[in-house]
Amino acid sequence: MYNYKNDFPLLANSTVAYLDNAATAQRPQCVIDAEDNFYRTCNANPMRGLYPLSIAATDAYEDAREAVRAFLNAKSTSEIIFTRNTTEGLNLIAYSYGLTQVHAGDEVLVSIMEHHSNLLPWQMVCRQTGATLRFIECRPDGSVDLDEIAAQITDKTKIVAMTQVSNVLGRENPIRAVADLAHAKGAVMVVDGAQSTPHKAVDVQALGADFLAFSGHKIFGPMGIGALYGRKELLKKMPPFLSGGEMIESVTREGAVFAELPHKFEAGTVNAAGAVGLHAAINYLQKIGYEEMERRETALVARALAGMKEMPYVHVLGSELAEEHTGIVAFAVDGVHPHDISEILAADDIAVRAGHHCAQPLLKHLGYNSTVRASFAFYNTEEEVDRLLASVSTLRERMGYGK
Amino acid sequence: MENRSFYNEILTEHNIHPEFKYDMPDADIVLEGVNPSCGDDIFLKLKLDGDVISDGAFIGDGCAISQASADIMLGMIIGKHKDEALKLGETFLKMIQGEASEEEIDSLEEASALRDIAHMPARVKCAVLGWRTLKEALGNHDEA
Numbered sequence: 154m155y156n157y158k159n160d161f162p163l164l165a166n167s168t169v170a171y172l173d174n175a176a177t178a179q180r181p182q183c184v185i186d187a188e189d190n191f192y193r194t195c196n197a198n199p200m201r202g203l204y205p206l207s208i209a210a211t212d213a214y215e216d217a218r219e220a221v222r223a224f225l226n227a228k229s230t231s232e233i234i235f236t237r238n239t240t241e242g243l244n245l246i247a248y249s250y251g252l253t254q255v256h257a258g259d260e261v262l263v264s265i266m267e268h269h270s271n272l273l274p275w276q277m278v279c280r281q282t283g284a285t286l287r288f289i290e291c292r293p294d295g296s297v298d299l300d301e302i303a304a305q306i307t308d309k310t311k312i313v314a315m316t317q318v319s320n321v322l323g324r325e326n327p328i329r330a331v332a333d334l335a336h337a338k339g340a341v342m343v344v345d346g347a348q349s350t351p352h353k354a355v356d357v358q359a360l361g362a363d364f365l366a367f368s369g370h371k372i373f374g375p376m377g378i379g380a381l382y383g384r385k386e387l388l389k390k391m392p393p394f395l396s397g398g399e400m401i402e403s404v405t406r407e408g409a410v411f412a413e414l415p416h417k418f419e420a421g422t423v424n425a426a427g428a429v430g431l432h433a434a435i436n437y438l439q440k441i442g443y444e445e446m447e448r449r450e451t452a453l454v455a456r457a458l459a460g461m462k463e464m465p466y467v468h469v470l471g472s473e474l475a476e477e478h479t480g481i482v483a484f485a486v487d488g489v490h491p492h493d494i495s496e497i498l499a500a501d502d503i504a505v506r507a508g509h510h511c512a513q514p515l516l517k518h519l520g521y522n523s524t525v526r527a528s529f530a531f532y533n534t535e536e537e538v539d540r541l542l543a544s545v546s547t548l549r550e551r552m553g554y555g556k
Numbered sequence: 557m558e559n560r561s562f563y564n565e566i567l568t569e570h571n572i573h574p575e576f577k578y579d580m581p582d583a584d585i586v587l588e589g590v591n592p593s594c595g596d597d598i599f600l601k602l603k604l605d606g607d608v609i610s611d612g613a614f615i616g617d618g619c620a621i622s623q624a625s626a627d628i629m630l631g632m633i634i635g636k637h638k639d640e641a642l643k644l645g646e647t648f649l650k651m652i653q654g655e656a657s658e659e660e661i662d663s664l665e666e667a668s669a670l671r672d673i674a675h676m677p678a679r680v681k682c683a684v685l686g687w688r689t690l691k692e693a694l695g696n697h698d699e700a
Contacts, residue, residue, distance in 0.1 A: 488572070489620075490594070490619035490620055491619075492593075492594040492619040492621075492679070492682070493563065493619050493620045493621070496563075496676075496679065497563065508593075508594075508595070509595070522595050522617075523594075523595050551563060551568075552563060552568050552571070552572070552620060553563075553565065553568030553569060553571070553572050554572065
């Protein structure tokens with residue numbers, strides 16, 4: 154079996170068991186090369202110059218946009234806005250769409266399992282507009298009740314914001330069904346795709362998403378580049394998020410005519426090299442294929458879950474089924490604080506995340522202050538899972554609890 | 557598996573079997589200390605007899621480093637003059653910042669078990685939580 158770590162210079166040259174992929178993935182050589190190559194061969198400010206270098210830069214940037222369009226199965230490249238990351242994409246929606254379309258007395262519905270970046274922007278919108286923020290709860294296994302959601306979405310609901318995959322539980326939400334409920338009441342569906350895009354094919358049309366944001370760095374692309382999909386009819390009526398260069402047709406002393414989509418939302422010099430790197434990342438993961446990635450990740454999760462089940466002092470959050478974890482295993486160990494766990498695992502050359510994972514309301518809802526999270530990518534190995542399990546099995550003893 | 561981490565016996569013992577982790581309803585001073593990075597949250601409780609710390613305890617929860625450090629601290633400061641306790645706190649901080657002499661580290665007795673935290677910037681806040689709270693509780697708001 155091919156060792157995918159060979160594609161990733163950091164992993165090929167390291168002994169670390171990198172199990173923090175839900176925070177950020179590693180980058181393959183082809184992504185590093187693509188970014189490097191942009192600066193070496195076609196670096197100029199895209200959109201501005203009319204000379205060949207600038208045209209090459211513009212083409213490289215727009216080719217990347219087309220790659221993202223195809224990646225998400227959007228209808229048009231005018232619906233793809235490059236951002237820095239998911240957080241920026243979600244903030245763009247909140248500031249531009251939320252603040253102009255939500256009014257006092259309206260409601261915004263979010264799920265309890267949102268990452269803070271799909272919660273705080275909506276808190277801001279509700280605070281500023283006088284709307285009410287409501288929550289979709291989840292069961293301990295992470296599942297949601299569609300009947301309950303149907304009852305929560307009313308004529309007052311203007312926005313339903315939900316993550317496709319929880320960054321703590323790894324469970325996939327029934328986005329299509331929730332989107333249908335939202336649309337039936339005239340609300341728009343905002344989807345956080347940060348944790349789904351690294352693991353499964355995402356089709357914004359099939360999902361019924363009106364907006365979907367994701368980060369390049371979680372899908373093996375560079376840091377500092379991400380994309381936001383928005384349905385054209387909605388983007389058209391939205392005001393710009395940031396103003397300045399590159400987003401205008403013409404400017405007078407008093408005002409401006411804004412550029413066409415998607416440039417209206419891309420003020421200032423863009424991260425073209427990042428977009429080119431993201432393009433390479435999309436090509437890379439499509440070459441491997443989500444089917445292969447998912448198969449490998451599910452096998453790793455299954456191995457981890459089975460091993461942890463043998464340890465009565467370990468408690469895994471979410472479903473008992475590996476296929477409902479999307480590569481993410483968050484857990485707690487009786488008597489050992491998550492930060493101490495990650496410290497000990499680090500001493501064993503294993504990198505995991507500890508804390509609230511930017512999802513404090515969810516952890517509180519599930520009865521935890523913080524947990525440890527091991528998150529797998531397709532390049533991780535069974536040997537790494539076994540190292541994790543071996544370390545976890547020694548935690549209590551090493552913290553002084555005896556055998 | 558050998559213990560390559562710095563969780564030595566002194567630390568784990570104070571974490572699992574803390575001597576001073578209990579409620580003290582009749583304390584003269586109660587102050588909460590929070591370290592958001594690990595979610596450590598303690599309430600330091602002190603009894604004063606003039607300028608002498610006659611008794612102390614803490615409640616709350618958090619990582620092993622914060623809990624053990626607070627427990628060790630109380631064992632060192634009870635019975636001491638306020639100024640003496642604050643002086644120990646300063647020495648402790650110096651040790652954590654990697655600036656204390658061997659002699660100063662020796663003066664910290666059991667608290668010297670935390671000396672290696674100097675190499676772990678992410679956990680410094682855990683180690684100093686108790687001492688920082690003590691300093692605030694004793695009303696010394698000079699530079700932290």
